[in-house]
Amino acid sequence: MSGGARSGVMLRRIVGVVLAVTMLGATSACSTRATEWTDSTYEIAGGGANGVYYAYGSELASELEAAFDVEISAAETAGSVDNLLRVGSGEVLLAFAQGDAAADAVAGAGAFDEPLPVQAIARLYDEYLHVVVRADSDIEELADLSGRTVSLGAENSGVNVIAGRVLDAAAVDVASITDPQLDLGESISALEASEIDGFFWVGGIPTPGIAELAETTPVRLLAIDQSWVNEVNGRYSDAYRSSDFPVGLYGLDRSEPTMAVPNYLVTGADTPDAVVRDVLTGLFDARTRIAHTVPAAALLDRRQAIFTGPVELHPGAIEYYRAQRD
Structure with missing residues (x-):
């Protein structure tokens, strides 16, 4: 057998082995899936x-x-x-x-x-309650949200649930707030355009959209008191705990207390x-x-x-x- 023929045979054998190994790997991967995955x-x-x-x-x-x-x-x-x-x-x-x-x-x-x-x-x-306002806003605490336009989260969102509970614990009349019920993306755009005074959000840190907002529009996060967390826990499912936003997050120059939920x-x-x-x-x-x-x-x-x-x-x-x- 010539050298070229031997090379051709060897190449075909190598290709065959590679294909067999590939098919075995594919079969093994599929075999690990439970048969109960029945939907398309x-x-x-x-x-x-x-x-x-x-x-x-x-x-x-x-x-x-x-x-x-x-x-x-x-x-x-x-x-x-x-x-x-x-x-x-x-x-x-x-x-x-x-x-x-x-x-x-x-x-x-x-x-x-x-x-x-x-x-x-x-x-x-754990997720963290964010109450976001522009850095140049005159809103300093939760009580200052009374009479303002603030998104308390989209309808049927967990944000909306927490916002109402915390405002109630802080003795802020929810009815005094004009709430456009925006989702996070809409809230970010509205705050950037000064169409709202602030918004509530509950999410992991850093939340990508808020991090991007802070790069172009400096923001602050309002403090959530420990006493409010305790009151909300007492009234509801005891699912909350006090936590803090770290310095540097979203450009913050100081730590702010907040509420976390799993x-x-x-x-x-x-x-x-x-x-x-x-x-x-x-x-x-x-x-x-x-x-x-x-x-x-x-x-x-x-x-x-x-x-x-x-x-x-x-x-x-x-x-x-x-x-x-x-």
Whole structure:
């Protein structure tokens, strides 16, 4: 056999091996997917395009698509209440939600007329209440919002829930505020154009849209007193804690006290256990990659993820976390 012929045979063998390995890898990847992934497409309820929910949801969707060969995408929504309604009705597979709104959802309280069949998959990170005003505003404290035009969050958002509770605790008459009910992107644009005096937002830090706003329009964050946090906890689900915005965030030259609330990834109670296990596998495996785009993802901790009360953990999540301890 000539040298050219031997080379041709060897090349064909190498190509054959490469193709076999590629096919084996593809088969292995697909075989790791639970058979319960039965729908053709899935959605994750995120939030507004300028917020952490949507960014996190988009990255998670891409990771789950690659890991389990399913078609899944993030949906723009009004926020926590909207997300919980969607996951409770089976419209979406997964949703991000504030802990307080999720507690209301399973209890059939607040914005929810009846309990929703929603369960938690993981506690992800804590969100922070932002009350944003322009740096040159004469508004110095929450009481100064009376009589002003301030967005208290979009309708059916978790922001709207917290805004009303905190203003009430601070003895600020919500009825005295003109509220255009804007989402985060609309609030940012309106503040930049001086069409509103301020806006409420609840999200991870840094929230991308607010960080971008601060680069062109200097902002301040109003302080949230510890006593207000205590009062809100006493009246509602005890889901809140006091925290602080660090110096340097959004260009701040001093730390400001605020209120934090945990954020959960939730699903419907009827979601198959195996699918939930797959989601958690993908979520934790991709944590570092997602954090490159969404810094809040780095806060995901397997030891803390199980603390989702009063929202019950999904049975598939319980199985996943127990298996990690073995």
